[in-house]
Amino acid sequence: MLPQIVFSVKPTTLRQWIAVESDSSDVTKRSDLHRMMDMTAEKLRLVGGSVEMVDVGMQALPNGSSIALPKVVTARFGEDPSKRTVCVYGHVDVQPAKKEDGWATDPYELTDIDGNLYGRGASDNKAPVLAWIHTVEVYKALNIDLPVNVKFIIEGMEETGSNGLDDMIVAQKDSFFSDVDYIIISDCVWLSRRPALTYGTRGNCYFFAEVEGPKKDLHSGVYGGTVMEPMTDLIGILDKLISPSGKILIPGVREAVAHLSDEEWKMYQDIEFDLESYKSEIGLSQLMYSNKVDLLAHRWRHPTVSIHGIEGAFSSAGTKTVIPAKVIAKFSIRQVPNMDPAVVEKQVTDYLHSVFAKRKSPNKLSITMVIGAKPWLADPKHPLYEAGKAAVKRVFAVEPDLIREGGTIPIARTFQDVTGKSIIMLPIGGFDDGLHSQNEKISRYNYMEGTKLFIAYLHEVSQIKKY
Numbered sequence: 001m002l003p004q005i006v007f008s009v010k011p012t013t014l015r016q017w018i019a020v021e022s023d024s025s026d027v028t029k030r031s032d033l034h035r036m037m038d039m040t041a042e043k044l045r046l047v048g049g050s051v052e053m054v055d056v057g058m059q060a061l062p063n064g065s066s067i068a069l070p071k072v073v074t075a076r077f078g079e080d081p082s083k084r085t086v087c088v089y090g091h092v093d094v095q096p097a098k099k100e101d102g103w104a105t106d107p108y109e110l111t112d113i114d115g116n117l118y119g120r121g122a123s124d125n126k127a128p129v130l131a132w133i134h135t136v137e138v139y140k141a142l143n144i145d146l147p148v149n150v151k152f153i154i155e156g157m158e159e160t161g162s163n164g165l166d167d168m169i170v171a172q173k174d175s176f177f178s179d180v181d182y183i184i185i186s187d188c189v190w191l192s193r194r195p196a197l198t199y200g201t202r203g204n205c206y207f208f209a210e211v212e213g214p215k216k217d218l219h220s221g222v223y224g225g226t227v228m229e230p231m232t233d234l235i236g237i238l239d240k241l242i243s244p245s246g247k248i249l250i251p252g253v254r255e256a257v258a259h260l261s262d263e264e265w266k267m268y269q270d271i272e273f274d275l276e277s278y279k280s281e282i283g284l285s286q287l288m289y290s291n292k293v294d295l296l297a298h299r300w301r302h303p304t305v306s307i308h309g310i311e312g313a314f315s316s317a318g319t320k321t322v323i324p325a326k327v328i329a330k331f332s333i334r335q336v337p338n339m340d341p342a343v344v345e346k347q348v349t350d351y352l353h354s355v356f357a358k359r360k361s362p363n364k365l366s367i368t369m370v371i372g373a374k375p376w377l378a379d380p381k382h383p384l385y386e387a388g389k390a391a392v393k394r395v396f397a398v399e400p401d402l403i404r405e406g407g408t409i410p411i412a413r414t415f416q417d418v419t420g421k422s423i424i425m426l427p428i429g430g431f432d433d434g435l436h437s438q439n440e441k442i443s444r445y446n447y448m449e450g451t452k453l454f455i456a457y458l459h460e461v462s463q464i465k466k467y
């Protein structure tokens, strides 16, 4: 029997967690990230877990030096061989955030406004990780045996491609993972106000394109018109990556994409999704596609190119008139079945060098792929998803949407390929949580009802017959 629970959330621990600037992409914040992993381990210990902090080695930096990777936290609750064992994966590192990016509140001070808890990492992924820890805590507090054994694996490098974690999973395949039946990931969001179960993610190939020219920045009045400018070269080649209508121009990329089956088309067609609300949520009057199926397909199962920024470019307020000597563009390709990061790396590198060669510039171009995370796809007919539907029905009294996710969970595919275990993504974040964006939040409703969902889900998983 499942407990009847009435509870409210005083987000004390979430407040403490949000206060830690655990930005994995900024090496100057590495001590904060180490502290975040310690706090995670401490919380798991407090609720009675057998906790380990696994050293996953060093991270090589572009300047040739190296820095310690944050330890991976593992924990175990229960070792009953007659029960199933689930492993919950999550991360406690975050994307960068600064108040001056346009946040209404301090991104590292949890702020409670109208039922929403704002702060960097609130939804991605600190509150969902805590909701899972609270789930175990609730069973304990109510003196009810956990219906399944629960393991945790919490990392601190997800937002930069899960550095070090692949090797750890390979190394612990026959130890930590040997008794795991299923892996659960809650690092994504619903599509709408309706709860969802996620069965696919896109991958991510992240590139640096560096163009280096003169030995120092130049005055554009003194030198402009006499030199070929690195920034002009860079913008020129970036413009050849994708057309205004979203057609990827890199030869071979679009050809590799898996065909949309009739069954998939029907699934997308049946999903309730309002394009007008989607437009108003992001503040746009026009989208790339005007029908639901095309839009969902291009969000979930087609590749895309996004240009994220240019290091070395003048970006402050004011009117500096410099010619930057060296500029580095950051762009990524969200890839999908049946694309492969190693193939994409070669396609992009060869293509950009050939485009650059046509410019006949004396400047030097170098391309580096810094993340190569594969896409992941599960069978939504697996009993894990039936258990998910039952748990959603129990807590929310509706059928969940079966959805895919346009973002990337770099480690999902490694879990699947190396451990051979089945995976479900069970999101509790809202569609409008603003992941990676200004004013990221999770609602109290999603945080609390999400915790109840996890409590119910453990019960449903314990009922799964052998598959």
Ligand SMILES: CC(C)C[C@H](NC(=O)CN)C(=O)O
Pocket (backbone or CB within 6 Å): 124, 125, 158, 159, 160, 161, 187, 188, 204, 371, 373, 406, 407, 408, 409, 410, 435
């Ligand atoms: C490889 C990316 C940085 C991973 C990142 N993942 C998430 O946001 C998952 N919460 C992404 O941009 O998709």
